[in-house]
Amino acid sequence: xxxxxxxxxxxxxxxxxxxxxxxxxxxxxxxxxxxxxxxxxxxxxxxxxxxxxxxxxxxxxxxxxxxxxxxxxxxxxxxxxxxxxxxxxxxxxxxxxxxxxxxxxxxxxxxxxxxxxxxxxxxxxxxxxxxxxxxxxxxxxxxxxxxxxxxxxxxxxxxxxxxxxxxxxxxxxxxxxxxxxxxxxxxxxxxxxxxxxxxxxxxxxxxxxxxxxxxxxxxxxxxxxxxxxxxxxxxxxxxxxxxxxxxxxxxxxxxxxxxxxxxxxxxxxxxxxxxxxxxxxxxxxxxxxxxxxxxxxx
Amino acid sequence: xxxxxxxxxxxxxxxxxxxxxxxxxxxxxxxxxxxxxxxxxxxxxxxxxxxxxxxxxxxxxxxxxxxxxxxxxxxxxxxxxxxxxxxxxxxxxxxxxxxxxxxxxxxxxxxxxxxxxxxxxxxxxxxxxxxxxxxxxxxxxxxxxxxxxxxxxxxxxxxxxxxxxxxxxxxxxxxxxxxxxxxxxxxxxxxxxxxxxxxxxxxxxxxxxxxxxxxxxxxxxxxxxxxxxxxxxxxxxxxxxxxxxxxxxxxxxxxxxxxxxxxxxxxxxxxxxxxxxxxxxxxxxxxxxxxxxxxxxxxxxxxxxxxxxxxxxxxxxxxxxxxxxxxxxxxxxxxxxxxxxxxxxxxxxxxxxxxxxxxxxxxxxxxxxxx
Numbered sequence: 001x002x003x004x005x006x007x008x009x010x011x012x013x014x015x016x017x018x019x020x021x022x023x024x025x026x027x028x029x030x031x032x033x034x035x036x037x038x039x040x041x042x043x044x045x046x047x048x049x050x051x052x053x054x055x056x057x058x059x060x061x062x063x064x065x066x067x068x069x070x071x072x073x074x075x076x077x078x079x080x081x082x083x084x085x086x087x088x089x090x091x092x093x094x095x096x097x098x099x100x101x102x103x104x105x106x107x108x109x110x111x112x113x114x115x116x117x118x119x120x121x122x123x124x125x126x127x128x129x130x131x132x133x134x135x136x137x138x139x140x141x142x143x144x145x146x147x148x149x150x151x152x153x154x155x156x157x158x159x160x161x162x163x164x165x166x167x168x169x170x171x172x173x174x175x176x177x178x179x180x181x182x183x184x185x186x187x188x189x190x191x192x193x194x195x196x197x198x199x200x201x202x203x204x205x206x207x208x209x210x211x212x213x214x215x216x217x218x219x220x221x222x223x224x225x226x227x228x229x230x231x232x233x234x235x236x237x238x239x240x241x242x243x244x245x246x247x248x249x250x251x252x253x254x255x256x257x258x259x260x261x262x263x264x265x266x267x268x269x270x271x272x273x274x275x276x277x278x279x280x281x282x283x284x285x286x287x288x289x290x291x292x293x294x295x296x297x298x
Numbered sequence: 299x300x301x302x303x304x305x306x307x308x309x310x311x312x313x314x315x316x317x318x319x320x321x322x323x324x325x326x327x328x329x330x331x332x333x334x335x336x337x338x339x340x341x342x343x344x345x346x347x348x349x350x351x352x353x354x355x356x357x358x359x360x361x362x363x364x365x366x367x368x369x370x371x372x373x374x375x376x377x378x379x380x381x382x383x384x385x386x387x388x389x390x391x392x393x394x395x396x397x398x399x400x401x402x403x404x405x406x407x408x409x410x411x412x413x414x415x416x417x418x419x420x421x422x423x424x425x426x427x428x429x430x431x432x433x434x435x436x437x438x439x440x441x442x443x444x445x446x447x448x449x450x451x452x453x454x455x456x457x458x459x460x461x462x463x464x465x466x467x468x469x470x471x472x473x474x475x476x477x478x479x480x481x482x483x484x485x486x487x488x489x490x491x492x493x494x495x496x497x498x499x500x501x502x503x504x505x506x507x508x509x510x511x512x513x514x515x516x517x518x519x520x521x522x523x524x525x526x527x528x529x530x531x532x533x534x535x536x537x538x539x540x541x542x543x544x545x546x547x548x549x550x551x552x553x554x555x556x557x558x559x560x561x562x563x564x565x566x567x568x569x570x571x572x573x574x575x576x577x578x579x580x581x582x583x584x585x586x587x588x589x590x591x592x593x594x595x596x597x598x599x600x601x602x603x604x605x606x607x608x609x610x611x612x613x614x615x616x617x618x619x620x621x622x623x624x625x626x627x628x629x630x631x632x633x634x635x636x637x638x639x640x641x642x643x644x645x646x647x648x649x650x651x652x653x654x655x656x657x658x659x660x661x662x663x664x665x666x667x668x669x
Contacts, residue, residue, distance in 0.1 A: 190381060190383065192380075192381050192383035195348075195350050195370075195377075195379070195383065196377070196383035197385075197396075198350065198370040198371055199348060199350075199371060199375065199376065199377050199397075200371065200396050200444070201371035201372075201401050202371065202396075202400050210385065210396075211385065214386075214387035215386070217387070
């Protein structure tokens with residue numbers, strides 16, 4: 001191709017480079033530089049306030065693999081991610097199916113359903129903390145009034161309540177994303193497929209499993225991968241709701257990184273945690289990229 | 299096999315009525331086309347028969363059952379959709395087997411039925427492929443296979459050929475006729491393509507504005523259109539329709555329009571003096587000699603014949619059809635006559651009824667009004 005390039009083609013190529021150059025520069029400044037510097041810092045023992053320290057080689061990594069805190073944080077991260085993601089997917093699909101029906105308040109409901117997703121995390125968490133409060137929270141009030149419990153429950157201060165609460169609030173906050181994506185796909189499934197299935201003798205449940213679900217498969221793979229990546233690195237919601245407690249029972253990897261970097265002032269070890277986190281997420285990312293690429297190719 | 303009966307079937311969507319009091323009796327084993335322009339109610343009619351729409355009033359009967367309240371899956375019908383509606387994630391074999399699976403047919407029996415259907419439609423080589431790996435014609439055959447596999451009482455076909463190219467369409471027309479002959483099943487076929495309807499059907503139901511205009515064999519629809527709409531819709535190039543006036547002359551009638559005046563003989567008892575319409579098919583315009591004067595305005599050469607459009611002295615235009623060796627140049631003055639025995643007279647208005655007697659005899663007395 002290059003040998004047969006005409007002058008015009010070369011000019012277009014030069015113009016193209018010029019046009020993407022600013023993006024590439026910004027990308028390098030905000031993604032490549034922090035990435036490389038995190039990897040670099042992870043080989044040092046660094047005191048955060050001064051950012052000074054000594055070369056320790058791989059010892060940050062060997063230490064983190066030996067400490068229980070890393071493994072328990074990884075376990076918490078997996079429980080949180082799998083728990084909240086499963087609920088997001090189940091409620092998201094269910095709600096998308098409801099909103100796809102020809103119900104009279106459909107437009108209003110479609111707008112309202114996005115509310116948790118658009119609301120700021122800080123605001124959402126504050127509201128949920130009030131709801132969960134053991135002295136004046138409406139949750140305890142309702143449960144006691146209904147006779148389900150006799151004494152107020154500690155939603156955020158004991159286990160497993162704290163993890164369950166965090167997972168539920170995460171599901172509430174992020175399921176609208178699933179609703180939007182699934183609803184968009186649902187609307188593009190041709191009616192003729194459902195009609196053909198009806199004539200072929202498929203009832204509503206068979207139509208869901210034989211027509212709807214296979215048609216949602218591709219979009220669900222993408223949603224699950226994206227949400228898995230985002231939930232895996234979720235920080236603010238958990239930090240604000242429980243701060244990782246009780247003790248470290250809801251402490252996920254991002255919270256651990258924060259703790260190492262800014263509470264224990266060990267930027268080197270924090271960087272090592274972050275790099276390991278990134279390696280784990282890289283697996284999801286590679287799957288996601290392969291998935292979207294093969295979709296584009298077909 | 300079963301007959302299909304529509305009795306006073308009406309379908310409204312809110313204030314809009316798509317089908318008005320339809321009465322249609324399709325006999326066992328018949329191939330019937332529902333033909334009409336877009337929005338004429340033909341697809342709605344088919345969808346009501348399929349159970350995908352429900353009639354606002356009236357009854358639909360398949361065999362000896364009124365099916366109004368019977369869901370599509372239990373009507374013992376099969377349908378081929380315009381878009382084929384193949385299940386994209388299933389292989390060809392699974393697509394064809396699906397209706398059997400949903401009816402609880404065992405795996406072994408399903409395989410036998412699929413193999414048999416695939417052989418009939420020459421799909422055996424393609425059974426493992428997914429629909430997206432097939433050409434339009436192949437997908438169409440798979441859709442047919444899915445309909446055929448369970449041997450339903452009635453086949454419904456919703457413009458199944460409209461997404462194919464012209465050559466394949468011609469081929470599939472022949473295939474479908476052959477299939478109908480072999481299976482002997484009742485088939486209801488929706489199309490807006492009069493060529494498909496004319497070539498394939500035992501009878502054609504011409505619809506317009508949700509109203510059945512005529513239900514008759516193709517030859518009759520062509521030779522004796524029930525009203526002006528049918529006359530204008532059927533035939534390519536279309537029938538020339540000239541507005542004029544009828545007057546009674548003793549026991550016979552006379553039609554006059556600018557440039558044309560002719561005795562049309564006896565008409566049926568719906569004929570009234572006043573506005574009327576004369577219809578002449580292109581092949582019944584005899585160019586060369588005759589009492590009518592005209593000027594050649596357009597000549598369309600199609601290879602085996604030429605279509606000529608002739609301007610008459612009164613400003614009317616007439617379409618004629620002549621074998622290819624004969625040709626005229628534009629602007630040439632010609633004399634012509636109309637085959638009065640084949641002329642059609644319709645009442646006034648876009649749906650003016652046919653006024654010819656069933657025997658369709660008119661006096662061959664043509665002359666130019668200008669003379």
